Amino acid sequence: MEQLSKTYNPKEFEDRLYDYWMENEYFKAEVDKNKKPYTIMMPPPNVTGNLHMGHALNNTIQDILTRTKRMQGYSALWLPGTDHASISTEAKVVEKLKKEGKSKDDLSREEFIEEAWEWTEKYGGTIKNQLKKLGVSCDWSRDRFTLDEMLSNAVEEVFIKYYEKGLIYRGDRIINWCPNCKTAISDAEVEHEESDGHIWSFKYPLEDGSGYIEVATTRPETIPGDLAVAVNPKDDRYRDMVGKNVLLPIMDNKKIPIISDDYVDMEFGTGAVKITPSHDPNDFEVGERHNLGQLKIFTDDAHLNENAGKYEGLDRYVAREKIIEDFKELGLFSKVEHHHNSVGHCERCKTVIEPMLSKQWFVKMKPLAEPALQAFYDGKLDFIPERFSKIYIHWLENIKDWTISRQLWWGHRIPVYYCEETGEVVVSKTNPEGTKGYEGLHFKQDEDTLDTWFSSALWPFSTLGWPNKTEDLEYFYPTNVLVTGYDIIFFWVVRMVFSGIENMDGIVPFKDVFLTGLVRDSQGRKMSKSLGNGIDPLDVIDTYGADALRFTLISGNSPGNDMRFYTERVEANRNFANKLWNATRFVLMNLEEDEDLNTIDISKLKNEDKWILSHLQKLIQSVTDKIEKYEIGLAAQDIYDFIWSDYCDWYIEMVKPRLYGEDKESKTVAKQVLLYVLKDTLKLLHPFMPFITEEIWQHLPNTEKALIISKWPEFKDIYVFEKEEKAINYIKEAIRGIRNARSEMNIENSRKSNTIIFTEDSEIEDIIKENKEQFVNLGYSDSVTVTDNKDDVDEDNISIILDRAQIFLPLKDLVNYEKEFERLTKEKNTVVSEIERATKKLANESFTSKAPQKLVDEEKEKKKKYEEMLITIEKRLESVKENLK
Template identity: 60%
Template sequence: MDTKYNPSEFENEIYKKWEDGGYFHADVIKDKKPFTIVMPPPNVTGQLHLGHALNNTIQDIIIRYKRMAGFEALWIPGTDHASISTEAKVVNKIRSQGHTKKELGREKFLEEAWAWTDEYGGTIKKQLRTIGVSCDWDADSFTMDENLTRAVKHVFKKMYDDGLIYQGDRIINWDPEAETAISDAEVYHVEKEGNLWYIKYFFEDSDEYITIATTRPETMFGDLAVAVNPEDPRFKDKIGKNLVLPIIGRKIPLIEDSYVDMEYGTGCVKITPSHDPNDFEVGARHNLGQCIVIDSKAHVVEGYGKYSGLDRYEARKLLVEQLEDEGYLEKIETLTHAVGYSERTNVVIEPLISKQWFVKMDRLAQLAIDAYRSEELELIPDSLGKTYMNWLNNIRDWTISRQLWWGHRLPVYYTDDGEIIVSEEDPDEEGKLNGVHVTQEEDTLDTWFSSALWPFATLGWPIENEKLDYFFPTDILVTGYDIIFFWVIRMVFASIYTTGKVPFNHVLFTGLIRDPQGRKMSKSLGNGVDPIDVVNQYGADALRFTLITGNSPGNDMRYDENRIIASRNFANKLWNATRFVLMNIDEDDDLVFDDNTELALEDKWILKRLNNVIEEVSRN
């Protein structure tokens, strides 16, 4: 052994020997007990970050232990097609070449997306090898592989036939940057300081008015009523009378609805059915209709004079100025409120009525609730059970359609007469299904719809096979607590619904890795750490040992380079201890220990300590 510990000289070589030797491969061996883990699939075009390194190190420890303990241990790796983020990168690439997505057309754009995936898709897998993960690369999967695509179509049709999937006009979260719908789980909220504008709405042919308060004055273009609580005595003699919408001049009625909290604000609420989920419900109860005033790019639509074509915030500024100039603005208050952002593009979402495809969640949510209550599913730490149950008890129908081209296109077809056909089979060369000419739905599915099938689709489901029978359900999932809604819950109900089985017995949640000041790592702060840089400087063992010491399930941890250095020094001690032993034995020495070996006291002491460690590790 070299006198100096230099991991870069041997770590890659060791990993190559492991992989070439097939030591990570798992097969169906009936006289052995199986143990299965599925890797949370990182984005196909992503880069390894410290969260991946932590997550995969924990999985690696578990799978290696089970492998050595005599289990037939399968660890399934893979990547996710990440529809929104990958499409955004491809759009930027073709834009830099002087083209637009629309100019290319769907087929050419998808060729570009596959080329991008082929070019960058292997990066993170190479990086995972660099940190030493022992997954079965023969089982490597991609969410758009043929077998996973088959599973997606099968589940979509099953849900549609069971009445769980429907198409409808509903208020959804709209991402104006990606120009697509996103689900509730893809929205994060930030407490921000903003304004509350108090605006006078005058009654028709009268100097009397009521005052409404709003944080989004630009949406008043779409107001179709003002609502008050039916128990509120202040407005009893005004119900049914018309108000005149400031600036626009539209006549809108004053209506009663128990949705309104008479104690909050002025007790009067402007009703904008096309741009607010609660207003949508009020509008439906009172047959108010719809009035879309913000478009897919978050600009004011045509028909509103100088405001048309303006960005929502430009329109807001100009509108507030006009309201003040014309005497409609009563006052402005500052407030702190939660603003919804798209998890995918980090822009403020726009609630917007849109025709989308949805999954009914009542029945599916109950499946996930029952699995947790029956203790078939254990969450570690158990404190996250409250988060799990709270989300399921307050769940809304899941918006699954996306206005994107990269991803699984909905297996929905329209006949020339407008009839809807859902089919797992593709149309023939003439564009016909069952002899009828059809046109396929343009939208693609939410990425999480396909990744919800990950634990069983990666094993060949829905085609029955012995690998699926042997390795499924899986045993443990290791993932970050931040995707409990996106992925964990969806895997639970999707698996029970399709296979009748809970997909894993345990979920071990990791926390986030923050910088030394406790801040979340981000590009904007410039405080991110590249795990590969750490490996190149200190070695994979130093990185892995740092990540799994001083760490507890579900809790965030702080990255500290001094801890990395201490871990490197510890590895160096092991290296030197090994060198010391090898220097002090002869190759001809008999180093075989058996029941007849005479052991010195210090040998017995060391073996006793070793056995204690083995017992404690096994128990834990």
């Protein structure tokens, strides 16, 4: 049997073990009718992405669930993949072209797509190799990419299906527009940043000359696009103005109406707001209700267009300053105030988003949202933690149509063709030119691509071969749990739910949604490039090992809650791994070649053996139950406490005298139990810390081939010993009490004493007598006396109170009174000196009158503390003097 390395060094085995697992195809899931399927779909990271702490947490949780189920006998499929990430990939390719002195405009669409594929194959997918460093056990043989032919086919199939059902339409609506990327983007790609801005108030003159109405806005540059001024119908200030017209002075006194609408907040600004239907989503809705029409004033790159009159050609922020200046010149500028608001930025390029009317493709959401909402109410979908269901419900109840078109070249091109001769629109997977009914006609495909979320919404079933009825789809769908961040419930979770219901005969794609929180820095801040507080998981792995990182992320985690990342905790968890490593080495050093340690004779077990075996059964029950309930952090803590305290600090120490003793039978039983408990504990820990557990497993005698495919521990009634477990727990408390008392007295470990235990309880008396040797072994005792008569106890002792018993440690055995007298005398002199110093200082009027009161109070507190210490020392000195006589 090969020896375990003397020192724990994860660099020696982590990569080797991952290769070993891969070579033996242990991650591969098979369709096996004799097994229950268990399926998790990895949320596909962007192909341009790098591993960050959010990925590390999310994937560690998925790996724990998958490894556990695999060991429990399920055919466990964890399907990995990446997302083509339209905007970010296109940006990367444009950046590459720029370095080569080219631009996107220099290339045809086909040439650009070729460049994008080349970039993706060369640089994309880095995150997959980084995930392997973390130890993820996903089935790489089923690795998917959202632009794979199979997935692209599914995307086209769904688009055509939705279109034919009337769920997809093309129209003019307000969307998020990025002036830099020059595309519509989804809500998920908008980052809202808090900023200190302004709110400006302007006077719009009434057409009849009777005065003016004052409007407030945070975006003066949109004034040229105003089509009305709105007030709340309940606002008495403006009731007589409703129905009148005002003049837009900077737009050649263009007339616009004053309307009333409940949308207006009477408390915001002046209570009168300008309505710009083409450049604000709320204004768009108001405009629809009042038939105001549309007036688009921005170009695609956020300059003002011909509809903006004299401001045409100006950048939006230049126009803002010019408009403010013009109002001031006209004497119609009222005021400017500071205003804290949230401004949307493009996630990729950080440009401020421009809400803009645009002709785009949309999905009608209400018909799809209703079944998704009902699925939750019918109990087909559970959120962990449950509180996040409110977000799901709120979003579906207030859903708006979904913009699915993007003005990009990289992605799934919209399967729509326009006839150049007739203008007919044909939705098809292929160009209809030359097909029946279209002979001699020419078609041009829509230039836009689909929102990335459109393809990822199909992820749970498109990855399994849908629309084909594959064996994988039949066996592994629906999936069991989705593990994702709470910040994309409505971006992704909702879309997968309604897509699954709509395309998979009403079947929800997963039963459980496990929502993780954010991993923040040690100060509680979100990790970001701008703050420079990001922590690279790969750096942590390189320094401490993947197991320490994984255990840190899990043991400090509870579903849906943010967590702070402390490097000190990673160090502590590396120390935990090191403790397990050293404990294993101790066990292995005490084993002999060809020793039969596979069976345990219950009749030969001692109390400490029964205690650890019984405690192990409860651990198996607890960990299994908590993982099932997604209480993964609590499960990790249970395992940690058992290994560190119960197994290493207590059981190993309890059996050392037996291992070193002459009783061969007792020695063998101790080894059997040590090995048995170690094996089951490694199995429980394996999903959390897969590398160290597998490495140790490979060095244990009589083990199955690989820990990753070993059988999950089962609760065994035969190893439940309630009486002995209770007894040893009592002994542990007693020994802990002795250790604490000795520590407080600074008694050296080398000094031992008689341990006198007073009890009038027969049960406690039996427990003490049956386990006397543990006091000698672990409680610094050279003998143990049990008595029910307090008169047998000397007065000068250390007293420890227990439940139904009291421990006495005779001080004459523990203390050298002459040395103690010397020590206490020195301590008394020091304390007296401090009291005299404080007294003089407080008697000094210069100090008490001139020093800050805080310092004076601190000095008084010090004096009081030293006086109390002196009383304690003098009492102790008197006691020591008595014993010196």
